Structure formats: C-alpha cells, structure tokens
Amino acid sequence: MAAYDPCVWCEEVLQPYLDRHLSERERVEAQAHLDSCGYCAKRYRFEANLRQFVRQAAVEEMAPELKQKLSALRTPLL
Amino acid sequence: MTESADTQARQIAVEARDRIRFEEEALELADQVYRVARRLVRTKEEAEDLMQETYARAFRSWRSFTPGTNLRAWLLRILTNLNIDRGRRVQREPDVGHLEEGDYFLYNRLEEATGASDEERVVERLSQDDVVGALSEVPHDFRDAIVLVDIGDFSYQEAAQILGIPVGTVMSRLHRGRRILKRELAETAVGGA
Numbered sequence: 626m627a628a629y630d631p632c633v634w635c636e637e638v639l640q641p642y643l644d645r646h647l648s649e650r651e652r653v654e655a656q657a658h659l660d661s662c663g664y665c666a667k668r669y670r671f672e673a674n675l676r677q678f679v680r681q682a683a684v685e686e687m688a689p690e691l692k693q694k695l696s697a698l699r700t701p702l703l
Numbered sequence: 704m705t706e707s708a709d710t711q712a713r714q715i716a717v718e719a720r721d722r723i724r725f726e727e728e729a730l731e732l733a734d735q736v737y738r739v740a741r742r743l744v745r746t747k748e749e750a751e752d753l754m755q756e757t758y759a760r761a762f763r764s765w766r767s768f769t770p771g772t773n774l775r776a777w778l779l780r781i782l783t784n785l786n787i788d789r790g791r792r793v794q795r796e797p798d799v800g801h802l803e804e805g806d807y808f809l810y811n812r813l814e815e816a817t818g819a820s821d822e823e824r825v826v827e828r829l830s831q832d833d834v835v836g837a838l839s840e841v842p843h844d845f846r847d848a849i850v851l852v853d854i855g856d857f858s859y860q861e862a863a864q865i866l867g868i869p870v871g872t873v874m875s876r877l878h879r880g881r882r883i884l885k886r887e888l889a890e891t892a893v894g895g896a
Contacts, residue, residue: 636806640806640878667810671822674826676853682835683741683834683835683854686737686738687734687737687754688747692730692733694755698758698759
C-alpha cells in the first residue's frame with residue numbers, strides 16, 4: 626500500500642465534502658484533518674468562495690423584449 | 704342545452720383554466736430558466752432562440768406536464784434536449800494531457816501569481832469575465848452538469864433526469880468539469896502554465 630498522505634486524500638474529497646456527499650465516517654475524518662491543517666483549510670475556504678463567485682458571475686439577466694416574445698407564444702384565448 | 708353539451712362546456716372551461724395556470728407558472732420561471740440557458744450556450748442570441756423554442760414547445764405540450772412536479776426541471780429538460788438536437792458544434796475533445804490537475808491547482812497558481820496567501824484576496828483576483836470565458840471553454844457535457852448543479856441549483860438526481868443520464872455520470876462529469884473549469888480559470892487569470 627502506498628504511503629498515506631492526508632493532504633492528498635483531503636484534496637481528493639474536497640468536492641464531495643462541499644457537496645455533502647461524504648459518508649459520516651469520511652466527513653469526520655476530513656473535518657479532523659481540516660481542523661489541524663491550515664494548508665488544506667485555506668484551500669477548502671477558497672473553493673467555497675469560488676463556488677459562490679462563479680454562481681454570481683455567471684448571472685446575466687434576460688432582456689425584457691425576450692420576456693414579451695415568450696408571452697406572445699401563449700395560446701390565444703378564444 | 705343538453706346535459707352532455709353542458710358537461711362538455713364545463714370540461715373546456717376547466718381545460719382552459721389549467722392551461723392558463725400552466726402558462727403563467729412557466730412564464731414566472733422564465734428568468735430562472737434563462738439564467739441556466741444563457742450559460743449552456745455561448746451567445747445571448749443562441750440563448751434567446753433556445754428560450755423561444757422551449758416555450759413554444761412547452762405551451763404546445765403542456766398536457767404532458769404532471770402538476771405538482773418540478774416545472775423548472777421540466778422546462779430545462781425540453782431546453783437541453785433542443786440544445787442537443789440542434790446539433791451543437793462538434794465536441795472539442797478535452798485536453799486530456801492536463802486533466803490530471805487536482806482541486807488545489809487553481810488556488811496554488813493564483814497564490815503563486817499574487818504572492819498573497821489569503822484566500823479572500825486570491826479569489827478577488829478573478830473577474831466576472833474570467834468566469835464567463837472559462838466556463839465557455841469547458842466541453843459541453845461537463846459544462847451542462849456544472850451549469851445545472853452549480854448555477855441552476857439542481858440536485859444530482861434532477862440534473863440526471865434533465866440530461867437523461869445516470870446520476871453517477873452526472874457526478875463524474877461535475878467533478879471533472881469543475882477541475883477543467885479551474886484549469887481554464889488559471890489559464891485565463893494567470894496565463895498558460
């Protein structure tokens with residue numbers, strides 16, 4: 626078995642951790658590591674900030690004209 | 704008026720009411736649907752065309768929607784199918800040579816470039832244009848998963864239903880897609896390796 630590096634493992638589970646898709650045992654293990662490792666904790670906080678930033682940055686509102694065009698597609702009342 | 708004519712008239716009235724309700728609910732969701740649509744395609748024009756095709760189809764086939772289920776997911780299912788049917792550009796093969804970058808890669812590159820070792824300052828290095836540009840460089844299949852889950856707030860299960868693929872595939876595309884996105888962001892914000 627290869628040498629076990631907790632930071633390598635922690636990087637591997639970053640996404641499922643933030644998605645809350647880790648098993649309880651893995652979550653506790655990751656949390657224990659993050660509590661004692663500033664290197665990984667900083668990168669996890671960055672990832673959380675990044676996700677929020679991507680969500681905000683990706684927003685582009687619909688043009689009002691499009692909304693009118695969509696309404697015009699409704700079935701006319703008889 | 705005969706009894707059957709009366710029943711028929713009532714049915715028509717009920718049907719019209721249900722249809723109007725459906726149309727109103729669908730239109731109320733248009734802003735949210737557009738936010739997802741806009742990032743599934745490259746240009747505003749493509750997104751607008753797709754929205755119009757989607758709503759035209761939704762209004763025609765409103766009877767196939769089951770009331771009480773997720774209408775936003777139903778609309779996006781139509782939209783993603785139309786997007787794929789349009790024969791979107793040939794998939795650019797992901798640059799597999801660089802796919803092995805892990806989840807810490809972007810942070811490491813940004814920290815190195817800024818000299819700041821504070822995650823708040825490091826994320827400030829990225830601009831809105833960086834994000835939009837990097838996202839458009841992510842290959843379609845991966846981008847669909849990211850856009851639905853991380854921007855559209857759909858669960859893995861909902862994204863799987865919308866895309867018509869297994870949940871496990873959504874998860875693997877999402878994980879790989881986010882890594883590709885971070886690699887693209889690193890290239891955009893800091894320049895090539």
